[in-house]
Amino acid sequence: MIIPLLKGLRLTLSRFFSRPITIQYPEEKRTPPPRWRGMHYFRADDAGNTTCVACGLCVAVCPSRCISLEIGEREDGQRYPRHYEIDELRCIFCGYCQEACPVNAIKLGSGYEYVKYDRSDFILTTEKLLAMYEGKE
Numbered sequence: 001m002i003i004p005l006l007k008g009l010r011l012t013l014s015r016f017f018s019r020p021i022t023i024q025y026p027e028e029k030r031t032p033p034p035r036w037r038g039m040h041y042f043r044a045d046d047a048g049n050t051t052c053v054a055c056g057l058c059v060a061v062c063p064s065r066c067i068s069l070e071i072g073e074r075e076d077g078q079r080y081p082r083h084y085e086i087d088e089l090r091c092i093f094c095g096y097c098q099e100a101c102p103v104n105a106i107k108l109g110s111g112y113e114y115v116k117y118d119r120s121d122f123i124l125t126t127e128k129l130l131a132m133y134e135g136k137e
């Protein structure tokens with residue numbers, strides 16, 4: 001009878017004197033785990049352009065149908081995304097787009113603060129996706 005009581009008391013005391021689990025958010029921020037899937041970004045080449053070759057695999061694999069792509073073709077015959085857009089409000093952050101991309105162009109970042117005043121801010125165009133590349137990798 002007394003043993004379970006002492007065990008419970010020991011657990012209570014160990015928690016009482018250990019470091020608090022809570023943090024003072026937003027002043028303090030947690031580093032998400034390495035496999036965290038947050039807001040998307042586009043990887044950029046040396047010239048600052050997206051490395052996307054407009055193959056359409058991410059569009060085909062996306063279960064939420066939240067990626068739209070308009071394919072363009074350069075003079076040398078190379079394809080590029082004339083218009084690329086992800087609706088982050090419909091995204092379920094499954095990561096399939098990242099896995100399917102043959103050139104590692106579309107990535108899911110470490111951001112986890114999804115608070116904006118305007119719904120249109122969640123529509124990520126090529127420019128916004130490239131801007132979110134800064135400081136990564």
Ligand code: SF4
Binds near residue numbers: 090091092095098
């Ligand atoms: S993470 Fe999943 S749902 Fe979101 S855009 Fe990529 S494939 Fe679509």
Ligand code: SF4
Binds near residue numbers: 069
């Ligand atoms: S982001 Fe990757 S998978 Fe999607 S169209 Fe561009 S190259 Fe293809």
